[in-house]
Amino acid sequence: xxxxxxxxxxxxxMETKNIMIVGVGGQGTLLASKLLGRLLLGKGYDVKVSEVxxxxxxxxxxxTYVRWGDRVYxxxxxxxxxxxxxxxxxxxxxxxxxxxxxxxxxIVNSQQVNPMPVIAGTVAYPENLEEKLAALGIQVDxxxxxxxxxxxxxxxxxxxxxxxxxxxxxxxxxxxxxxxIEHSVPSKFLELNKKAFELGRSA
Amino acid sequence: MKTLMLGNEAFAxxxxxxxxxxxxxxxxxxxxxxxxxxxxxxxxxxxxxxNEKVALEAAFGASLAGKRSFCAxxxxxxxxxxxxxxxxxxxxxxxxxxxxxxxxAGMHSSQNEQDSRHYAQAAxxxxxxxxxxxxxxxxxKLAYELSEKFDTAVLIKMCTRVxxxxxxxxxxxxxxxxQKKYEKNPGKYIMMPGNAKKRHPEIEERTKALAAWxxxxxxxxxxxxxxxxxxxxxSSTCYQYVKEACGDTYPVLKLxxxxxxxxxxxxxxxxxVDKLVVVEELDGFIEAHCRNLGLSVSGxxxxxxxxxxxxxxxxxxxxxxxxxxxxxxxxxxxxPPVMCAGCPHRSIFYVLKxxxxxxxGDIGCYTLGAVPPLSAIDSTVCMGASVSGLxxxxxxxxxxxxxxxxxxxxxxTFIHSGVxxxxxxxxxxxxxxxxILDNSITGMTGHQQNPTTGYNLKGDPCTKIDLESLCRAVxxxxxxxxxxxxxxxCQAAIEEELSAKExxxxxxxxxxxxxxxxxxxxxxxxxxxxxxxxxACMNIGCPAISMENGKAKxxxxxxxxxxVCKQLCKFDALG
Numbered sequence: 001x002x003x004x005x006x007x008x009x010x011x012x013x014m015e016t017k018n019i020m021i022v023g024v025g026g027q028g029t030l031l032a033s034k035l036l037g038r039l040l041l042g043k044g045y046d047v048k049v050s051e052v053x054x055x056x057x058x059x060x061x062x063x064t065y066v067r068w069g070d071r072v073y074x075x076x077x078x079x080x081x082x083x084x085x086x087x088x089x090x091x092x093x094x095x096x097x098x099x100x101x102x103x104x105x106x107i108v109n110s111q112q113v114n115p116m117p118v119i120a121g122t123v124a125y126p127e128n129l130e131e132k133l134a135a136l137g138i139q140v141d142x143x144x145x146x147x148x149x150x151x152x153x154x155x156x157x158x159x160x161x162x163x164x165x166x167x168x169x170x171x172x173x174x175x176x177x178x179x180x181i182e183h184s185v186p187s188k189f190l191e192l193n194k195k196a197f198e199l200g201r202s203a
Numbered sequence: 204m205k206t207l208m209l210g211n212e213a214f215a216x217x218x219x220x221x222x223x224x225x226x227x228x229x230x231x232x233x234x235x236x237x238x239x240x241x242x243x244x245x246x247x248x249x250x251x252x253x254n255e256k257v258a259l260e261a262a263f264g265a266s267l268a269g270k271r272s273f274c275a276x277x278x279x280x281x282x283x284x285x286x287x288x289x290x291x292x293x294x295x296x297x298x299x300x301x302x303x304x305x306x307x308a309g310m311h312s313s314q315n316e317q318d319s320r321h322y323a324q325a326a327x328x329x330x331x332x333x334x335x336x337x338x339x340x341x342x343x344k345l346a347y348e349l350s351e352k353f354d355t356a357v358l359i360k361m362c363t364r365v366x367x368x369x370x371x372x373x374x375x376x377x378x379x380x381x382q383k384k385y386e387k388n389p390g391k392y393i394m395m396p397g398n399a400k401k402r403h404p405e406i407e408e409r410t411k412a413l414a415a416w417x418x419x420x421x422x423x424x425x426x427x428x429x430x431x432x433x434x435x436x437x438s439s440t441c442y443q444y445v446k447e448a449c450g451d452t453y454p455v456l457k458l459x460x461x462x463x464x465x466x467x468x469x470x471x472x473x474x475x476v477d478k479l480v481v482v483e484e485l486d487g488f489i490e491a492h493c494r495n496l497g498l499s500v501s502g503x504x505x506x507x508x509x510x511x512x513x514x515x516x517x518x519x520x521x522x523x524x525x526x527x528x529x530x531x532x533x534x535x536x537x538x539p540p541v542m543c544a545g546c547p548h549r550s551i552f553y554v555l556k557x558x559x560x561x562x563x564g565d566i567g568c569y570t571l572g573a574v575p576p577l578s579a580i581d582s583t584v585c586m587g588a589s590v591s592g593l594x595x596x597x598x599x600x601x602x603x604x605x606x607x608x609x610x611x612x613x614x615x616t617f618i619h620s621g622v623x624x625x626x627x628x629x630x631x632x633x634x635x636x637x638x639i640l641d642n643s644i645t646g647m648t649g650h651q652q653n654p655t656t657g658y659n660l661k662g663d664p665c666t667k668i669d670l671e672s673l674c675r676a677v678x679x680x681x682x683x684x685x686x687x688x689x690x691x692x693c694q695a696a697i698e699e700e701l702s703a704k705e706x707x708x709x710x711x712x713x714x715x716x717x718x719x720x721x722x723x724x725x726x727x728x729x730x731x732x733x734x735x736x737x738x739a740c741m742n743i744g745c746p747a748i749s750m751e752n753g754k755a756k757x758x759x760x761x762x763x764x765x766x767v768c769k770q771l772c773k774f775d776a777l778g
Contacts, residue, residue, distance in 0.1 A: 047207055091535065102526065
């Protein structure tokens, strides 16, 4: 896997970097953005993290924007701006492809969560999405985060598995990641989450 | 210390640092966290009021008593609080009084897209508009100074992107001002015609004084640009879009206070550029003001008054190239929000649909009863409109509709403004049947306590309003409670109350399936041998049930075992 350094640019003339975290309401996307925001702020960047609450949390499509650089203005990422999309679900990765910069990367949980129109049988879940995304020239890192999360001890740890996978693209030290995880998850689930993170990192 | 804070959290921090001591609000996305975060400061009294009107009046009372006070609401909540708002404008304040209102351009979680800035002008109350978290904190503190200096309530307008974006803030210490002494002052605080007539000209003078302040205020600043072919006036999150799109190319007049506006500053700015453009979301509010000044200006001829703006939109309209990403040539199925697995509302809507009833709906999670496959709601307008609307519907209906129409309303919404509609039903005697969907929490906005839950905002036990007694007290004799999970009992109760010759209330009671204290029996199993693939269980729109190879399949990670689907299966395949 080629290393695209998302972090570590020189302060002073750094363009704003952008990660979109997308998924299904209830999958824990907010924790992932909280973790990243904390780490990036610690490095002295200007940081903006944008979320949408309310109606969209009820199993709907959710999107969080994480942006950092010397000076970040807009809280949202627009089409063609994202350096990376971290997707908690395959269909959601496909939904937001337009937001990716040319040469951008998608890290995607290969798990499929059927939306209601698919459950109801009115439309089909598109097939071979990973291949179709790669055919657009997008670097696609697919990972079976659900299986790894279950291996770590809970299907709910999908978010930490994906964070682990994403961590390979940052210059933060393992200690910095662990510190951020400790500050972002409840202590009784700390070991499980650390394990999930490591499984994602080495996947 | 530098820290990342949500706009709402930073707003609450600003209240805390400014020595605010009293907060009363009603939850509403995207404003809810302002009050939730404020409640985390022990030095600060914070509460959920039954509705926004009560909240604002309570905050006014606290200001009168001499403490800096605050109330928060979403844009539509300000409609509810508009009555006190317009007259509090006349009374002014004792200690500082702020009103936080959060608009929702793009309608991420709202029933309309109204632009609350009009209220500032209409009620003659100054309005500040922060563009990020740091400004939310700063403006809250500044607004208290303005409130006390100019003897006025101050509106602070948030929006989804400012409320729900985290950005960097530097926090300070809390400075608690001395409690102001309350002094009786009938001419200022009793707004009857004789006094109000004297107050009105003073309010007009106050607006002039505020406009003069706005001329030199640091929060209305000009940022120089290298190219004067455009000059841009903007505020709120649009300022961020403009700066991202144009950098320091064009001069920008960034308004931190959007009412009253600094006329001379705007005139001077317009004179210094070739073409004046206002970049603002929703209505052309600043633009209209520029036109009133006789300036030639562009705004809504370039930018839509529908939905949100963005950096790419600003670029496109100003002729700056945008690099769009690659799009997948694929039909991506929508993923609309759904009622959660185990939601107690689902089964009631299934019964209502099965009975082919006309259902006047209300505002809450249960509005999702309107979407397929339940499709059980006929109208949704605003908080409380189901109950009051039902009264009119029943009174005006032809005979054929009698006994076929009900209202559904949540517990929190019923207390907010459903109970007054019920009083009308009792008083003016319409044979209406109201179903209160009591899930023992304010669900949609993320589990806030309300007067029917027995707990207050701080989580302490408190007086619990008994819905049955309340309905009886307003004159409804037929009040009964059903368990929504028992669909046969629900149907029997609804049939009986619809055929009764007087108004009735059915309380469908079961706590929200997401509440931590709710114990679930655990996932049920589908028996593929017994399943005939009839899809009867698919008619409730449960996200845990799908069809696989022609048989019903239960997702054990989602299913909580509510058993509603079991009641629909004629082949005993679910158990």
